[in-house]
Amino acid sequence: MSDFLAIDIGNSSVKVARYADGQWREAASYPSSLEAPADAWGPRLAKLGARASGVCSVVPNLEARLVPALAEVTGRDPFVVRASSPLPFAMGYRTPHTLGNDRIAAAAAAWLLYGQPARRPVLSFDAGTAITLDAVDLLADGPVYLGGAILPGPHTLRRSLARGTAQLPEVEWERPEHAIGRSTSEAIQSGLTALVLDGMAALLRRAAAELSAPPLIVASGGWGGWIAKRLDMVDHVAPNLVLDGIRLLASGEMGRYDSAPEA
Known part of the structure; x- marks a missing residue:
């Protein structure tokens, strides 16, 4: 998969990286703070640019903000990791x-x-x-x-x-x-x-x-x-x-x- 934007929403930080040409390239990290306005995430994510995206989150309130922002940036709903997702085991x-x-x-x-x-x-x-x-x-x-x-x-x-x-x-x-x-x-x-x-x-x-x-x-x-x-x-x-x-x-x-x- 090329031009893929992955977001790992953790308790301390939100890690964002773009995967292209077989490797992770642009990466950024932001504090896991609910104080940032919801409309701040779109510009942050648009800088990395991607056609598809995926999210893994342990902070539901932040996930609710980033999923719509990702959909707007990439033009499609992101894949969200769940226990109910198709898994390799x-x-x-x-x-x-x-x-x-x-x-x-x-x-x-x-x-x-x-x-x-x-x-x-x-x-x-x-x-x-x-x-x-x-x-x-x-x-x-x-x-x-x-x-x-x-x-x-x-x-x-x-x-x-x-x-x-x-x-x-x-x-x-x-x-x-x-x-x-x-x-x-x-x-x-x-x-x-x-x-x-x-x-x-x-x-x-x-x-x-x-x-x-x-x-x-x-x-x-x-x-x-x-x-x-x-x-x-x-x-x-x-x-x-x-x-x-x-x-x-x-x-x-x-x-x-x-x-x-x-x-």
Whole structure:
């Protein structure tokens, strides 16, 4: 799909990018604020220019503003990611109506770009304000989205520690050389780093053990690369995983499943 405009409406920011000639090109990010007037979005989106578009949103009020703006800019209604959309896997989540649309898009892209070609289960995590983990297993009847986990992201942890205590400062996020901090700032940095990295490593190991075969692990989000550099268990870093999911689902490029891999 060429000249495709994808919008990922998150809790902290609205990410917009245009896909053309096989790659993501112009990109922009705006605060996820309802204070911006509804008619401000049309000019913003028109600058990128596209003939088709897709939206993934976890902020319904902003989605209600951007969908009409996209339709006006492109001349057609945008594709909107939903749990009810045609997906490249069976839905094994018990409450799909509560599932974040960003998680659906990320899981779809992780499966189509990495899991399906390798014929292996896939675990993907998006590390931002929150860290979300999603699992697609490969069973005899085909790929199945199972679910995953949700936990606070690094900055959320750092800010909550400072705000929830009387004397602990909000420190810069740096990885200390030693586990034992020799100052309060170092002690906080050591504790937060261990919590995120050791916690993610344990979560990924436990999730992998519940799948039918060893999975590929894909990292995304603003903190995805940082975590991946420090955990050798991560196989791929995909900064645009949610945007790719929007694009692939909108285009119907969901691949074809034949049979499960041999044990």
